[in-house]
Structures are given as structure tokens and as C-alpha cells.
Amino acid sequence: MTNLSKTATISNWIGGRWTESSASSTEPVYNPATEEILVNVPLSSKEDVDAAVQAAKEAFRSWSRTPVPRRARVLFKYQQLLVEHWEELARLITQENGKSYAEAYGEVQRGIECVEFAAGAPTLMMGRQLPDIATNLESGMYRYPVGIVCGITPFNFPMMVPCWMFPLAIACGNAFVLKPSERTPLLANRLAQLFAEAGLPGGVLNIVHGGHDVVNGLLEHRDIQAVSFVGSRPVAEYVYRTGSAFGKRVQALAGAKNHSIVMPDADLDAAVQQIVGAAFGSAGERCMACAVVVAVGDIGDRLVAKLKEAADAITIGNGLDEGVFLGPVIRGPHKERTLRYIEIGEKEGALLVRDGRKDAAANEKGYFVGPTIFDGVNSGMKIWEDEIFAPVLSIVRADTLEEAIELANRSEFANGACLFTRDGGNVRQFRETIDAGMLGINIGVPAPMAFFPFSGWKNSFYGDLHANGADGVEFYTRKKMVTARW
Numbered sequence: 300m301t302n303l304s305k306t307a308t309i310s311n312w313i314g315g316r317w318t319e320s321s322a323s324s325t326e327p328v329y330n331p332a333t334e335e336i337l338v339n340v341p342l343s344s345k346e347d348v349d350a351a352v353q354a355a356k357e358a359f360r361s362w363s364r365t366p367v368p369r370r371a372r373v374l375f376k377y378q379q380l381l382v383e384h385w386e387e388l389a390r391l392i393t394q395e396n397g398k399s400y401a402e403a404y405g406e407v408q409r410g411i412e413c414v415e416f417a418a419g420a421p422t423l424m425m426g427r428q429l430p431d432i433a434t435n436l437e438s439g440m441y442r443y444p445v446g447i448v449c450g451i452t453p454f455n456f457p458m459m460v461p462c463w464m465f466p467l468a469i470a471c472g473n474a475f476v477l478k479p480s481e482r483t484p485l486l487a488n489r490l491a492q493l494f495a496e497a498g499l500p501g502g503v504l505n506i507v508h509g510g511h512d513v514v515n516g517l518l519e520h521r522d523i524q525a526v527s528f529v530g531s532r533p534v535a536e537y538v539y540r541t542g543s544a545f546g547k548r549v550q551a552l553a554g555a556k557n558h559s560i561v562m563p564d565a566d567l568d569a570a571v572q573q574i575v576g577a578a579f580g581s582a583g584e585r586c587m588a589c590a591v592v593v594a595v596g597d598i599g600d601r602l603v604a605k606l607k608e609a610a611d612a613i614t615i616g617n618g619l620d621e622g623v624f625l626g627p628v629i630r631g632p633h634k635e636r637t638l639r640y641i642e643i644g645e646k647e648g649a650l651l652v653r654d655g656r657k658d659a660a661a662n663e664k665g666y667f668v669g670p671t672i673f674d675g676v677n678s679g680m681k682i683w684e685d686e687i688f689a690p691v692l693s694i695v696r697a698d699t700l701e702e703a704i705e706l707a708n709r710s711e712f713a714n715g716a717c718l719f720t721r722d723g724g725n726v727r728q729f730r731e732t733i734d735a736g737m738l739g740i741n742i743g744v745p746a747p748m749a750f751f752p753f754s755g756w757k758n759s760f761y762g763d764l765h766a767n768g769a770d771g772v773e774f775y776t777r778k779k780m781v782t783a784r785w
């Protein structure tokens with residue numbers, strides 16, 4: 300047993316100051332590659348939530364009335380600081396999340412892009428006017444912040460996902476309370492510190508660490524107007540229902556089971572490279588990960604052989620080490636759950652083409668699972684149905700594109716879907732008939748950039764307005780209509 304008393308407990312960030320949580324319990328934050336305890340995270344109480352909301356309320360009064368170009372200037376400065384600290388932030392992500400340094404570096408870029416989008420607030424906040432709605436009568440729409448917004452985020456993108464939320468909300472004039480994942484809380488604290496250095500007034504961004512008590516405290520709090528959530532499907536549904544019942548706007552981005560369809564005319568080598576990156580990159584812990592490949596027509600055997608060859612060549616290890624592609628999954632219980640799914644797949648009769656359990660056994664420390672590939676999967680199997688969220692790829696065979704799309708559309712999830720083909724007719728058929736909100740053509744991870752909505756469908760999303768882009772601006776603002784006769 301590790302002596303927890305020797306490990307520091309991190310603080311909440313409230314009103315522009317590090318504030319000790321009133322929590323009576325803490326949880327260790329592990330480096331998943333080494334199992335070393337980095338820090339402890341407090342499981343904060345509803346009183347801590349209330350303190351953060353009070354600080355946000357206080358700050359909102361002046362921040363919401365700060366001219367938009369002045370708010371935007373703080374975001375420009377923040378962008379500069381994030382660029383200056385790029386490598387430090389990437390290293391921190393790898394330490395607490397386990398993904399490779401290259402992936403973490405890319406994640407920092409995605410976060411910075413959100414800040415760049417938000418810095419366009421003067422344009423994004425513009426209203427609309429019509430000078431003559433009737434004789435001598437004019438009408439105009441003005442946009443305002445909604446008030447106090449909270450964000451609840453998952454472990455898999457400690458920088459990018461919080462950056463989908465607080466930079467834009469704050470640029471729009473709101474004050475924000477963030478509850479990061481208790482499994483990856485360190486990056487969030489650094490983000491808050493750098494924002495303060497950029498000139499953000501105390502209380503505009505607050506961080507309360509913890510688990511479900513903090514989430515419930517936020518959902519029930521009468522002074523919070525809007526909730527942005529990203530995480531697993533059951534929690535997203537809970538947050539959506541509870542937040543709505545308490546009269547708040549909620550956007551809840553949820554789980555996924557993304558399909559990639561490979562047509563016989565596809566550039567096979569390019570498709571394999573994209574699929575391997577999408578299935579095993581970030582240890583499969585991406586909401587846009589490729590979880591199922593549908594091989595159409597006679598391409599199946601060649602595709603499976605090439606996928607296995609590419610998976611065999613993957614370097615597994617600590618993401619901070621040179622050349623490592625596949626890091627650990629987030630925690631021991633998640634590794635055990637993944638190994639159970641591999642057993643389930645075998646029992647269901649799928650063909651285990653590559654078994655990642657042997658790679659897991661090779662590492663004494665760290666929560667490693669090697670790339671795992673099942674062939675002969677069908678939609679009656681649990682390994683097809685459930686989000687495993689690990690480096691486990693299922694392959695289904697289909698005779699036609701229509702059959703492949705029909706299979707993908709059976710999933711309860713509909714975040715992303717990809718098609719590999721050279722045929723424009725296939726692309727059109729796919730675009731028009733697939734049930735998914737983010738499509739890729741000859742690319743593996745079609746995650747939209749910050750100026751477009753992150754557009755999951757079905758049980759991958761609860762709400763109306765998505766994160767990012769014009770949807771994000773709508774979500775974080777409310778409108779006044781003025782009709783005037785002079």
C-alpha cells in the first residue's frame with residue numbers, strides 16, 4: 300500500500316485563488332503508465348460548489364458588462380500563453396491520462412483552436428436588425444450571456460473537452476464553474492492558472508474537483524443557468540434529465556460506437572493506416588475512435604491481414620517515451636473490464652485475430668492492453684453493441700454498402716462514421732443514409748474543428764445545441780428582441 304499521507308492533495312480554484320476543499324475524502328490520481336500516485340484529488344462537497352457559484356455570481360456582474368473586445372483581448376493573451384506552455388501541457392496530459400506525447404501535443408492544439416475561435420467573440424456576439432418591420436417600426440435582436448454556466452468533463456481529453464466549454468462561455472460574458480474528471484484533474488488547474496495570468500478576473504473561471512456530489516451540487520444549484528456535459532451515455536442521460544428538471548439548459552455529449560466502412564475500391568493501405576490510428580490511438584479512449592470496421596465485398600481477408608500486420612508493429616509503452624504509439628488505459632478496473640470484453644467476444648464466437656492480453660501481461664506496471672482485433676463479429680454480439688472504450692476493434696463482413704450502412708444504423712450510438720472508397724456515388728449514398736452526426740471520407744477520426752458543431756446524434760447526444768461553432772454561441776447566450784417606434 301502506498302502511503303497516501305505523503306502525497307499532496309490539490310486545491311480547488313475559486314474566486315481566483317487556490318482554495319482548500321472542505322472534502323472529508325480524497326482519491327489518488329495515478330499515472331496510468333507507471334501506477335505512481337501523482338497527487339490526491341479532493342471529492343469536494345456541495346458547500347464547495349456553492350462557494351464557487353457565489354464567486355462566479357460576484358464576478359459575473361462586472362465581466363458580463365466588460366466590453367466584448369476587452370474580453371476578447373484576454374482570450375488573445377491566453378492563446379499566447381497556451382502556445383508558450385504547449386510542451387508542458389502536453390507532458391502533463393500524458394502523465395495523467397496515459398496517451399502518447401504526440402497525441403497529447405495534438406490535443407493541446409485542439410484546445411488552443413477553441414480559444415482562437417472564442418477570441419472572435421465581437422463578431423460571434425453580434426445581433427440582427429430589421430429597420431422596417433412595419434411603417435416607422437423597427438426591430439432588433441441583441442445577444443447577452445446566460446449567467447453562470449457549469450461544465451462537467453471526462454478523463455479522455457483533459458484539455459480539449461474543457462476547452463470546448465469555458466473559453467467560449469467566458470468570451471460570451473458568462474462566469475464558469477468547471478468540474479474536471481477526478482481521474483485527470485491536473486491539467487484543468489494549469490489551464491485556470493494560465494487564464495488568470497492572461498488577465499482573467501478572479502471568479503470568472505472556477506474549478507471544483509470531485510465526483511458525483513459535485514455534479515449533483517451543480518445540477519441542483521438555483522444560480523446555475525446552463526450545463527455542458529461530456530462523458531459516458533448513462534451519466535449524460537442522468538445529467539440531461541436532472542439538469543432539465545431543475546430548469547437549466549443542458550447539452551450532454553455521450554458515448555459512441557463508431558463504424559468505418561471499407562469498400563472494395565478503397566486505397567487499402569491508406570485505409571489501414573487511418574483505421575489503426577483511429578482504433579488504437581489514445582488506447583481507443585476517444586469518442587471518435589473506430590470501434591467497428593465493416594468490410595464490404597471481397598476486401599475482407601486482405602483488410603484483416605493488413606490490420607493485424609499494422610497492429611503487430613505498434614509500439615506499446617509509457618507515452619512519454621520516444622516512438623511509443625499505444626499507452627495504457629486509464630485505470631486498473633478499466634483494464635479488467637476490457638479483458639472481460641475480450642473473453643466475452645471469444646465466448647460469443649467471434650474470431651480473435653489479435654489478442655492484446657499478451658501485451659498486457661508483458662508489462663508489470665501500468666494498465667496496458669495491446670491492440671485487439673476480432674473478426675466475424677455480428678450485431679447480435681455484446682462486443683459489437685457496447686462501448687468498450689479501449690483498443691479493441693471488431694470486424695463485421697457485409698456484401699453491399701447498403702447492408703453495411705444498415706448494420707451501422709442499428710447501433711444506439713451515432714457520433715461518427717467513416718467511409719473508405721474512391722467512388723463519389725458511394726459517398727453520396729453514405730452521406731444521405733448513415734445515421735451519424737460526424738462523417739469521415741477516407742479519414743479515420745472526423746472530429747470537427749472548433750468553428751463547427753461537435754454533432755453527435757441518437758444516444759451520443761442529449762440536448763439541442765451542440766458544443767462549439769455557432770451552436771456553442773447560441774448555447775452560451777440568450778437574446779433580447781427590441782421593437783421600437785420613434
Ligand code: NAD
Nearest residue numbers: 452453454479480510511514530531534552553554555586
Ligand atoms: P464518465 O461518464 O464516467 O464521467 C464523466 C464526468 O461525469 C466526470 O466528470 C465524472 O466525475 C462524472 N460522473 C461519473 N459518474 C457520475 C455519476 N454517477 N453521477 C454524476 N456524475 C458522474 O465518463 P469518462 O469515463 O470520464 O469518459 C469516457 C466517456 O466519455 C466515453 O463514454 C466517451 O465516449 C465519452 N466522451 C464523449 C465525447 C463526445 O463528444 N460525445 C467526448 C469525449 C468523451
